[in-house]
Amino acid sequence: MIKHVSCIFLIVLFFSCNSSEKTEKKVTIVDGAERYDVYQGSEMAILMRGMHAFNLELKKEVQSGTITTEFPEEFLKIHTAEFSEAKSRNKTFDHYSGQFIEAQKLVFAEDSIVPLSERYNTAINLCITCHQTECTGPIPKIKKLLIK
Template structure:
């Protein structure tokens, strides 16, 4: 191998090993014939998807007038869950997430004089308010959780 080609290969190897670019989180799924790269959401995105699914079920309970579930302690991870690389925790998020947790807990308070559907909608409206400041994409989906 010529000496100049050796140096080029060596430099290419060095630069490729020092790359600081992070790969997007994906999982490869193989169905026997094809490979699919499936996006894996951040810890926060997955938590919020879980919150949506829970509140969808909770909406049905509230509409029936009887809440049989309890406040999910898993929701408290909203204070520590990791965001995607393009997002970060800030004062606005901390403010709304704290208010959301308190409002969500009130849905389960049996001694409240505020109507159950009003307490539930209050929690959902806090989700919408927070998402209006950043990450507006899920707002239409969240609005469907509101009780009319």
Template sequence: MNKFLVLVFLIIVFSCNKAQKEETKSEDLIMVKQSEMAALMLSMYGVNQANKSLILKGEKPKHFPNQFFNIHTANLTEPSDRNEAFKAYSDFYLKNLQALYNTTDIDSLITKHNNVINSCITCHKTTCVGPIPKIKKLLIQ
């Protein structure tokens, strides 16, 4: 497969407004600009992936990623997604993340990490189902 096809494939697999985007031509797909929120989500994904490896080694994640508070302000691909429920899910996610970083109980790290990931999934079920299988890989079984 050439690089162009791989890119189109990745955009279709990982983007949220799947049905809508599939109707557009592939040339348009390449032009789709990544929203601030999509970029923030990818960095949230990266940090949680790093946390998972740390926790599996029995270590506690250290510096709370304050930039994740931008979930309340980052521009969305679908601005109408930001309703009351979205704000509540954002707070729920940040609260679980703080509980993980603030804990002194090493034995609870796995549970607290999984609470964070489940709060990602809870919001995604209502706004953006595409990445859920990828997010589930962050859970510690």
């Protein structure tokens, strides 16, 4: 009996994970008699917000001269995270995201002769350069990550 339940669970899990159907992500908030549909970000948007938050903290560490964190492997999801329905992965994005990952890893390289703040700014400038090609909205927020 337990084998059958486990088998059915695995089949359902497999098909739910492989579903290619995209659903619009909205949350409905009720405030008294008013209903608001609130946009929920795509996997990519959520990942990039996380990257921003991480780099905001990393900026403080770079400015202090000591990094206590490591390269977050979560950033590698940039190669697979789903975009919103209005956007799609393209060669330009793939190019810049690959360069960003390499530059971000170099921030944590202890044996580099390039100054830490310069390596950090290189990674952030790659974000800006990529965003100049398509999704320009976050550029002012990203520019605040730069070390002057």
